[in-house]
Amino acid sequence: MKKKRISTISLAGCFGCHMSLLDIDERILELVKLVEFDRSPVNDLKRFKARCDIGFIEGGCCNEENVHTLRKFRRNCDVLVAVGQCAVMGGLPVMRNAIMHSDDPLRECLETAYLNSPYVYNPTNDIPNDPALPLILDKVYTCAEVVKMDYQIPGCPPSGDILWQAIVALLNGRPSDLPSEVIKFD
Amino acid sequence: MAKTRVIEIEPITRVEGHGKVTIHLDDHNNVREARLHVVEFRGFERFICGRPYWEVPVIVQRLCGICPVSHHLAASKAMDMIVGAKKLTPTAEKMRRLMHYGQIMQSHVLHFFHLASPDLLFGFDSDPESRNVIGVIDKMPELAVQGVMMRKFGQEIIKATAGKKIHGTGAVPGGVNKNLSIAERDGFLRDIGKMKKWAHGALDIARKYSLDNLMAVQAFAVFNSSHLSLVREDGALDLYHGNLRALDAGGNIIFDQVDYRRFNDYLMEEVKPWSYMKFPFIKSRGHIDGWYRVGPLSRMNTIGFIDTPEAGKALAEFKNLTRGMPNHMSLAYHWARMIETLHCVEKIEELLNDPDLQGTDLMVKGERAGEGIGVIEAPRGTLFHHYKVDENDLVTFCNLIVSTTHNNEAMNRAVKKVAQDHISGKPKITEGMLNHVEVAVRAYDPCLSCATHAIGKMPLAIELYDADGNLIDRNSQYL
Numbered sequence: 001m002k003k004k005r006i007s008t009i010s011l012a013g014c015f016g017c018h019m020s021l022l023d024i025d026e027r028i029l030e031l032v033k034l035v036e037f038d039r040s041p042v043n044d045l046k047r048f049k050a051r052c053d054i055g056f057i058e059g060g061c062c063n064e065e066n067v068h069t070l071r072k073f074r075r076n077c078d079v080l081v082a083v084g085q086c087a088v089m090g091g092l093p094v095m096r097n098a099i100m101h102s103d104d105p106l107r108e109c110l111e112t113a114y115l116n117s118p119y120v121y122n123p124t125n126d127i128p129n130d131p132a133l134p135l136i137l138d139k140v141y142t143c144a145e146v147v148k149m150d151y152q153i154p155g156c157p158p159s160g161d162i163l164w165q166a167i168v169a170l171l172n173g174r175p176s177d178l179p180s181e182v183i184k185f186d
Numbered sequence: 187m188a189k190t191r192v193i194e195i196e197p198i199t200r201v202e203g204h205g206k207v208t209i210h211l212d213d214h215n216n217v218r219e220a221r222l223h224v225v226e227f228r229g230f231e232r233f234i235c236g237r238p239y240w241e242v243p244v245i246v247q248r249l250c251g252i253c254p255v256s257h258h259l260a261a262s263k264a265m266d267m268i269v270g271a272k273k274l275t276p277t278a279e280k281m282r283r284l285m286h287y288g289q290i291m292q293s294h295v296l297h298f299f300h301l302a303s304p305d306l307l308f309g310f311d312s313d314p315e316s317r318n319v320i321g322v323i324d325k326m327p328e329l330a331v332q333g334v335m336m337r338k339f340g341q342e343i344i345k346a347t348a349g350k351k352i353h354g355t356g357a358v359p360g361g362v363n364k365n366l367s368i369a370e371r372d373g374f375l376r377d378i379g380k381m382k383k384w385a386h387g388a389l390d391i392a393r394k395y396s397l398d399n400l401m402a403v404q405a406f407a408v409f410n411s412s413h414l415s416l417v418r419e420d421g422a423l424d425l426y427h428g429n430l431r432a433l434d435a436g437g438n439i440i441f442d443q444v445d446y447r448r449f450n451d452y453l454m455e456e457v458k459p460w461s462y463m464k465f466p467f468i469k470s471r472g473h474i475d476g477w478y479r480v481g482p483l484s485r486m487n488t489i490g491f492i493d494t495p496e497a498g499k500a501l502a503e504f505k506n507l508t509r510g511m512p513n514h515m516s517l518a519y520h521w522a523r524m525i526e527t528l529h530c531v532e533k534i535e536e537l538l539n540d541p542d543l544q545g546t547d548l549m550v551k552g553e554r555a556g557e558g559i560g561v562i563e564a565p566r567g568t569l570f571h572h573y574k575v576d577e578n579d580l581v582t583f584c585n586l587i588v589s590t591t592h593n594n595e596a597m598n599r600a601v602k603k604v605a606q607d608h609i610s611g612k613p614k615i616t617e618g619m620l621n622h623v624e625v626a627v628r629a630y631d632p633c634l635s636c637a638t639h640a641i642g643k644m645p646l647a648i649e650l651y652d653a654d655g656n657l658i659d660r661n662s663q664y665l
């Protein structure tokens with residue numbers, strides 16, 4: 001069987017989903033026999049080398065760069081999988097959308113961090129604004145709000161066992177047979 | 187005005203999180219400026235306000251899936267103050283320590299084996315296609331398996347103490363919610379000998395790397411700086427609790443045995459427009475000279491000794507290299523990290539043999555307070571959590587200074603030094619040269635996810651700009 005080509009990325013996530021993938025432990029030796037890794041934060045491929053069969057997305061979108069990256073993944077992967085609560089529903093970062101009684105939650109967050117903290121030394125009273133920094137989005141978006149997603153794996157993070165079963169099922173083109181209590185959200 | 191070009195390394199790979207490096211070159215390809223940017227922003231310090239305090243230890247770890255336990259425990263320590271738990275029960279304190287040692291072990295092992303070792307084993311200029319953990323699996327399967335199994339051991343310790351390998355719930359304000367069963371204990375004791383052997387093996391690789399390449403290690407991304415960490419009252423390494431000590435570059439005390447609850451009398455953070463990550467500094471030395479380093483290298487510099495025998499010996503040899511003066515070599519972080527890994531394995535063994543872990547007295551409570559501060563030595567350095575809570579139990583204020591943030595200035599200096607040494611004046615910029623820059627960043631094991639919290643998260647990138655700020659090139663290998 002030809003090795004499937006897979007690629008992974010962390011957008012507005014905490015890397016916990018990537019860490020959980022490493023929690024497949026010694027099965028990683030089996031995984032590298034089944035798949036070829038294209039672009040991923042664990043290797044030094046910074047751009048896609050070839051078209052991929054599956055792209056795994058951790059995290060939703062909180063800045064323009066996340067959106068560009070996600071669109072690139074959509075164009076370059078046959079199947080796109082949202083891994084974990086952040087990619088599926090926005091996760092912790094989405095809490096900034098829901099600050100109560102605020103017309104401009106993003107501004108409030110920035111002011112709290114850079115202007116109003118008692119520890120801050122900020123003589124010019126500027127919020128970071130260099131052109132090297134990508135624009136922050138007005139709110140945090142889930143992956144499915146930006147591109148079409150094919151599958152989702154819930155959990156924060158989904159455990160190594162769940163990821164393993166889901167990946168093996170995907171590679172074999174079979175439905176995953178995870179018992180429902182395993183997919184419960186925590 | 188002379189023209190400059192800017193190179194961008196984006197994303198920086200084999201670091202935890204997202205970051206980007208920009209390098210500004212003039213007409214003669216001399217490096218004018220080199221910067222590490224954190225490019226993502228979360229806003230945690232604002233949106234946590236209004237949530238009940240007991241949620242915080244569980245929520246806050248979702249800033250960072252690499253060392254969630256550090257945030258879990260720093261927040262729990264702060265919340266211990268809120269519920270008036272002045273002294274935890276022995277079972278609670280030891281369960282938390284066990285969790286923490288498991289955490290540092292897995293994080294250090296992950297960094298060394300999965301992320302950094304390809305550079306050290308294959309060379310900074312080696313083929314980028316196989317310069318990764320899969321390359322290690324292919325070429326040195328036995329070593330790769332040791333890395334995988336050591337990380338697994340640490341993760342299993344976390345699961346047994348926190349309930350889950352990532353984002354657990356074991357620590358609660360005033361204590362913990364479980365003890366360690368005899369069956370769990372015996373399972374770990376069965377493997378501990380093997381872990382110690384492998385920890386020695388990894389330490390040997392890191393030590394030998396530094397000694398065999400001493401000239402290079404002494405020159406690569408080296409600069410003088412102050413160092414800061416927690417230390418125990420007697421000066422020993424203590425990763426879970428202690429007082430603040432800071433040394434200047436010559437090893438003189440700047441402050442010592444400072445109660446960490448007073449940290450804001452000593453530290454401040456500067457905001458710079460080109461990064462979401464702030465720049466902390468020691469107040470008494472001002473915002474220009476007050477920067478310092480934290481993490482394994484700094485801890486080896488600040489502490490007097492290690493109280494476990496084998497890591498203690500390893501520390502003595504480490505300190506001998508610089509004759510007891512502070513060690514300023516960025517690449518020596520790897521060696522320091524492996525000394526700590528061995529220390530954690532020794533500590534885990536000590537704790538597993540302690541019957542207190544099977545105790546049933548898990549929680550204490552006292553007089554309710556309105557403010558809590560928790561500080562811990564996370565894998566990457568000192569981590570500060572500060573909260574205020576109102577009479578309805580809701581958080582009204584939060585400030586975090588995460589480990590990686592303290593090293594912001596240092597990483598920027600490392601990037602600039604390596605860019606000047608390896609890129610300046612070269613007619614053509616190769617992938618290998620740019621990887622040198624990333625190697626310097628990787629030495630600090632920056633957790634860019636963490637640094638995102640209020641601040642930003644960095645895909646690490648290199649870009650090339652001209653003097654007018656136009657993007658000229660991304661290094662072609664990266665396109």
Ligand code: SF4
Binds near residue numbers: 012013084155156158
């Ligand atoms: S789903 Fe959970 S583990 Fe995954 S990136 Fe989000 S916060 Fe981290």
